[in-house]
Amino acid sequence: MQLMAAGQADCTLGDNGQALETWQAGVHAVTVATVFQHSPTVFITHDKVENPAELKDKTFLLATEAYTSFWPWAKSELGLAGSKVRPYTFNVQPFLADKNLVQQGYVTSEPFSVAKGGQPFYVYPLSDWGYPPYGNSIICMADTIRKRPAAVAAFVKASMEGWKSYLQDPAPATA
Numbered sequence: 480m481q482l483m484a485a486g487q488a489d490c491t492l493g494d495n496g497q498a499l500e501t502w503q504a505g506v507h508a509v510t511v512a513t514v515f516q517h518s519p520t521v522f523i524t525h526d527k528v529e530n531p532a533e534l535k536d537k538t539f540l541l542a543t544e545a546y547t548s549f550w551p552w553a554k555s556e557l558g559l560a561g562s563k564v565r566p567y568t569f570n571v572q573p574f575l576a577d578k579n580l581v582q583q584g585y586v587t588s589e590p591f592s593v594a595k596g597g598q599p600f601y602v603y604p605l606s607d608w609g610y611p612p613y614g615n616s617i618i619c620m621a622d623t624i625r626k627r628p629a630a631v632a633a634f635v636k637a638s639m640e641g642w643k644s645y646l647q648d649p650a651p652a653t654a
Contacts (some may be wrong), residue, residue, distance in 0.1 A: 515614030
């Protein structure tokens with residue numbers, strides 16, 4: 480979103496909440512498609528939990544983007560206000576080394592990295608706990624949609640074909 484706001488990108492991936500916040504901030508961006516019907520954002524834990532409030536005393540590894548996407552919702556709706564937070568640097572080693580950590584993740588990424596660590600873990604999609612947004616929304620500048628609709632349509636089509644290809648055979652993408 481920052482690249483679009485700076486005029487350095489016409490489209491990006493995000494979630495519909497980010498598109499609304501960006502619009503409210505004066506950057507006219509519009510969601511034109513979505514890849515997932517539910518957010519692929521997950522929490523990864525070392526222990527099985529029955530209720531997300533059980534995670535309150537854990538420390539969460541969160542990327543900067545979490546503070547404007549799912550984390551405000553999780554604090555409010557899952558009873559996680561007051562939980563400790565540390566930066567997530569897209570390296571799962573801190574999670575593997577500390578059983579008190581909860582790892583933020585993307586269902587198509589971090590679980591695979593954590594599995595390579597050889598430890599048991601549990602994956603909890605936030606959508607299963609009520610997190611409402613679509614996932615992997617393609618968001619484009621309103622001017623781009625108006626001035627180059629064919630390019631936007633081609634980008635969306637190519638993106639969806641890429642996902643279809645990946646789902647049919649993920650091996651090339653995960654090699």
